[in-house]
Amino acid sequence: MEDILIVGFGGHAKSVADCIEREGKYHIVGYTDMREADSRYSYLGSDDELQAIFDGGVKNAIIGIGYMGKSAVRQHLYATLKKMGFYLPVVTDPSAIVSSTAVVGEGTFIGKCAVINAEANIGKMAIINTKVLIEHECVVDDFSHVAVGAVLCGQVKVGKAAFIGANATVIQCRQIESNGIVPAGATIR
Known part of the structure; x- marks a missing residue:
């Protein structure tokens, strides 16, 4: 099972995480966000840590931020993750x-x-x-x-x-x- 990182953690991310676990293809290593959230997953720091996480061997990521007024944020994160080399399944x-x-x-x-x-x-x-x-x-x-x-x-x-x-x-x-x-x-x- 490959590792996956959740980028941004709120309500939508909890639904995404649940589906990842139900699907059984990936192991969630943790999440990044501006601050630590109420979560059972490991907080791995802010988005400033994304490159280090990728370099450490985690090659898969999913954006856990929902749409509501944040489409530009989702687009920016997508471009950032792709530039680093992450695969977004x-x-x-x-x-x-x-x-x-x-x-x-x-x-x-x-x-x-x-x-x-x-x-x-x-x-x-x-x-x-x-x-x-x-x-x-x-x-x-x-x-x-x-x-x-x-x-x-x-x-x-x-x-x-x-x-x-x-x-x-x-x-x-x-x-x-x-x-x-x-x-x-x-x-x-």
Whole structure:
């Protein structure tokens, strides 16, 4: 089992860590953050320690910071980690269903009971949260977040760094612009 580092530790990171453990592919060595959090995982220091952690042999990382107003932070951390040489795997909870014809980009998180259907294309560093349904041929671009219980009907296109709120529904063939926000519970017709 390879080691993995969680970069940034809050509520979203706890969900990510739980899925990493359930998936059983990686061993969590600890986390970095601006300060020590209430966590059962080892605090390895601030992001100033990332290079030393990489040089010490940990080659895998996942960003534990959620989207809410922090897409630019996630993008910056991604660029920093890639420049250092870290590999950012896709983390998928074992309860999720991902079609064999779907494409999922690096560093993406797929939460519990999510469904990603045929020929969907999920970009890098996306968050596909608990019980999300992404139907056939949808495109979710890089750094976007589809929140808990949201539904994207067939052939929906979600732009880069967009946010689809909890329990929102986007009906088929609609497009959400880059950096767009669909409020929780909304229906986009």
